[in-house]
Amino acid sequence: GENVEQHPSTLSVQEGDSAVIKCTYSDSASNYFPWYKQELGKRPQLIIDIRSNVGEKKDQRIAVTLNKTAKHFSLHITETQPEDSAVYFCTIGAPNRGSTLGRLYFGRGTQLTVWP
Amino acid sequence: SAVISQKPSRDICQRGTSLTIQCQVDSQVTMMFWYRQQPGQSLTLIATANQGSEATYESGFVIDKFPISRPNLTFSTLTVSNMSPEDSSIYLCSILGTSSSETQYFGPGTRLLVL
Numbered sequence: 001g002e003n004v005e006q007h008p009s010t011l012s013v014q015e016g017d018s019a020v021i022k023c024t025y026s027d028s029a030s031n032y033f034p035w036y037k038q039e040l041g042k043r044p045q046l047i048i049d050i051r052s053n054v055g056e057k058k059d060q061r062i063a064v065t066l067n068k069t070a071k072h073f074s075l076h077i078t079e080t081q082p083e084d085s086a087v088y089f090c091t092i093g094a095p096n097r098g099s100t101l102g103r104l105y106f107g108r109g110t111q112l113t114v115w116p
Numbered sequence: 117s118a119v120i121s122q123k124p125s126r127d128i129c130q131r132g133t134s135l136t137i138q139c140q141v142d143s144q145v146t147m148m149f150w151y152r153q154q155p156g157q158s159l160t161l162i163a164t165a166n167q168g169s170e171a172t173y174e175s176g177f178v179i180d181k182f183p184i185s186r187p188n189l190t191f192s193t194l195t196v197s198n199m200s201p202e203d204s205s206i207y208l209c210s211i212l213g214t215s216s217s218e219t220q221y222f223g224p225g226t227r228l229l230v231l
Contacts, residue, residue, distance in 0.1 A: 032218045034218075034219065034220070042224075043208065043222040043223060043224050043225055044159065044208075044222050045222075046219060046220075046221070049218075049219065089158060089159070093218050102147045102149065102164065102212050102218075102220065103149075103161060103164070104159075104161070104220055106158045106159045106160075107158065108157075108158050109157075109158050
């Protein structure tokens, strides 16, 4: 299966600063890269995703970049706010090979803390 | 997007007993999945719940321990059998979004504590 490495495991920033979380993967056939945010005691929520035919995608303060050659992708949060504090998971959608359809491989997660 | 509910939301169980968790979706979905999230950890896929056939289990998970049913396109159950304290986790069901074949949405989870 896919091997997903996520760094850092914890990240503390001051309100207003930027936060960057990085992930690497091993299967060059992977083509779908969603990011989930999980607040304490809540379910994981999709915040942004990117597909392999796109190098960058932005949604307000959140952006994701993808480098398929190097097999890594990153989440960027600008102008961080205390409400951004949560665990963020990078995930990879398994290539559509029949039995793996829909399977998501999760990174270990990054605990982001934004201090007011 | 579809509304996903799970029952129970939490439970405390004695070791050696079994608990069945229900996942209900308010619309028909093609694929449903069950995940486990141990305390402070990431999510691990247990199995894909297949409608009308046996679930597809990931490495390390077996049907005898985690039997799964999916009688129709809106409902699935996961049973945690012969529980031990190591089974204390959050169990989440998820679905593939109806508007996309790749976007996955999660239920609220069932928080299980085994004493």
